[in-house]
Amino acid sequence: MKYSVLAVALLISSASFAQSKHLFSGSDTLGGVMTDAIIAAGLDQSIGYVGGGSSVGEKALVNGEIGIAPMSRPMKPEAIAQAQAAGVTPVEHVIALDGVSVFVNGTNGTPGLDLNTLARIFSCEITSWAQIPGSGKSGAINAFRRDDLSGTTDTFKTLVGVKKFGACVTIVHETADIAEKTATDADAIGYAGLSGKNEHNRELAISATGTAYVAPTAGTIRNGTYPLSRKLFVYEASGARTPNKAEAQLLEQLLDRSFLDPIVQDHDFVTLD
Structure with a gap:
């Protein structure tokens, strides 16, 4: 099969874009919220969410692969200890509430x-x-x-x-x-x-x-009377490693209640108050 010079150039350009777009992982439960937040913040050309599960995001944060990790459970003490051994302190942000x-x-x-x-x-x-x-x-x-x-x-x-x-x-x-x-x-x-x-x-x-x-x-x-109530989190790396530019821009939006609360409600989660 033959490709025109323009087609080859477009393929190379698309591949370069895919490589330059930063992908981060974490809770599948929060997948819809993260994807909509990225789009609403106008960051979908620079960052993308791949989910995979809270454990996947936790591990990637500890290993220095990502600077923020959405999680539907608290970070485990052993993971925090591993991060701290590398000079990284995970900062916990509660962004919404949920009931299992x-x-x-x-x-x-x-x-x-x-x-x-x-x-x-x-x-x-x-x-x-x-x-x-x-x-x-x-x-x-x-x-x-x-x-x-x-x-x-x-x-x-x-x-x-x-x-x-x-x-x-x-x-x-x-x-x-x-x-x-x-x-x-x-x-x-x-x-x-x-x-x-x-x-x-x-x-x-x-x-x-x-x-x-x-x-x-x-x-x-x-009020916690539902026995399976829980918090939803985003963890941020601080210390020896910090979020990259795209992650920092997204995190700023995620911590803005006026920005995030409508998205949280659209996905049937509960706002903090």
């Missing part, structure tokens, strides 16, 4: 679950909807979870008390996958951030053992 939601199909009548029952479902001690009061179902429970790179998985395991997922639980990689599974599979259950809600699934109210069921709303997430 437990989704079922819209036809599922289960009114709510307590944390102990939820843990038993995801460890495969409970495998049938017939064991769940109020579900109106008798089939096998089809449980879905995010992968181990996900900050949402870390948060879910910690808050629910899941020590090890059972073999009956199927791994999917994105919030959109949880939304799709719980929308199309009448026997499905899965966890994700609030943005996993669609017209064909629904969130369950959750109870800490011995307390009333609480639904995930802006109010219950802000």
